[in-house]
Amino acid sequence: MPSLIRFSVAQLCGTLCLALPASVLAQPAAPRDSAHGARLPFGTGEVLDYKVNVSFGGNIGHGQMRVEGPVAERGVTTWRLVSEMKAKRAFVKATDKTTSWIDPLRFATTRFEKVERHPLSNSSETVEMDLVAGTWREAKGEPQALASQFPLDELSFLYFLRTLPLDKEGSHHFNRHFDDTRNPTMVTVGAEEAVDTPLGTFPTRVVIMHVRDPKHYKGVGLIKINIDLSACRLPVRIVSRMPIVGTTTLTLVGRTDSPNHCES
Numbered sequence: 001m002p003s004l005i006r007f008s009v010a011q012l013c014g015t016l017c018l019a020l021p022a023s024v025l026a027q028p029a030a031p032r033d034s035a036h037g038a039r040l041p042f043g044t045g046e047v048l049d050y051k052v053n054v055s056f057g058g059n060i061g062h063g064q065m066r067v068e069g070p071v072a073e074r075g076v077t078t079w080r081l082v083s084e085m086k087a088k089r090a091f092v093k094a095t096d097k098t099t100s101w102i103d104p105l106r107f108a109t110t111r112f113e114k115v116e117r118h119p120l121s122n123s124s125e126t127v128e129m130d131l132v133a134g135t136w137r138e139a140k141g142e143p144q145a146l147a148s149q150f151p152l153d154e155l156s157f158l159y160f161l162r163t164l165p166l167d168k169e170g171s172h173h174f175n176r177h178f179d180d181t182r183n184p185t186m187v188t189v190g191a192e193e194a195v196d197t198p199l200g201t202f203p204t205r206v207v208i209m210h211v212r213d214p215k216h217y218k219g220v221g222l223i224k225i226n227i228d229l230s231a232c233r234l235p236v237r238i239v240s241r242m243p244i245v246g247t248t249t250l251t252l253v254g255r256t257d258s259p260n261h262c263e264s
Contacts, residue, residue: 040104041162041233043261044069044079048234049254052087055247061087063250065158065235067258073101073110083155094118100155106131107160109178112153127153129178136178147180161187161225162233166205186210195226195236198253202228202236232262 044067052061063085070077081100087093094117101111112127126139129151135143136151152160157177164172169190175183190206204226211221226237238250 039261041231041262042067042159043258045256046258046261047254047256048252050238050250051253052085053249053251060089061085062253067159071101076103076110078102078110079104081155081159092119098155100153102152102156102159103131106150107152107156107163108150109153109156112155112178127178144179146178147183148176148178150176151178152176153178157185158225158235161207162227162235164189166207166227166229166233192229193226195228197236197251199255202226202230202234202252204228204236230262232257 047064047066050063050065051059052063053059063083065081065083068080068082071080072078078101081102083096083098085096087095096116097114099113100109102109108129108131110129110131112125112129114123114125116123127136129136129146130143131146131149131151133143134146134149136146137143157174160176164187166189169188171186171188173184173186177183177185186209188208188210190208193204193206195202195204207225207227209223209225211223221240224237224239225235228234228236234252234255236252239247241247
């Protein structure tokens with residue numbers, strides 16, 4: 001049972017944070033805020049709550065994604081993206097927290113942190129990006145060249161997906177993970193699909209991600225995301241599959257919208 005819990009929690013964290021190789025468009029995203037063209041579909045103050053289900057265990061936890069700030073990082077005004085997941089099975093608990101600081105004008109990550117607390121293991125990761133020097137480094141590592149001048153990580157990539165046009169089907173390749181070994185990621189925009197949630201029924205577009213993440217998958221994994229078609233572009237449902245755990249599903253159950261950033 002403990003090993004099954006460990007696998008379940010690892011998968012849940014990977015799903016909530018998208019377990020992505022955080023790659024993004026080969027071409028940089030244009031600056032997007034009220035002073036620089038179209039606004040982003042999210043902003044500081046947004047909070048999204050999820051329930052977490054696994055096929056071999058039912059509802060075992062809940063998660064939250066939120067946008068905090070603004071926060072000053074080395075003289076740059078950033079937004080802090082936070083993803084937290086809490087899971088429990090019997091008397092065993094686990095938590096996972098991922099934080100990403102992004103420059104919303106350039107849509108580029110300046111810092112990334114992940115902390116995992118599981119029954120059988122604990123881990124933490126800290127990455128600093130120097131956008132001027134074009135390098136990134138882990139807490140105890142040497143500087144390495146950024147793969148993109150507008151780098152993203154696994155959490156900020158999820159928010160980037162919400163800025164993509166969803167008006168038609170098609171496939172795209174992205175190369176904006178800060179670590180070039182994690183690039184590229186293929187994203188397939190599929191058909192429209194209605195998704196029922198405790199908040200009501202959302203018209204969504206299916207987005208399939210082909211994920212390269214050796215920590216959570218062998219080879220390439222697939223993650224299905226239902227992004228709603230309103231101006232808010234909410235990730236309504238996130239589904240992934242993994243050996244032993246089976247299918248993991250995150251479903252939106254609560255939301256607090258950012259003031260003046262979208263209208264449902």
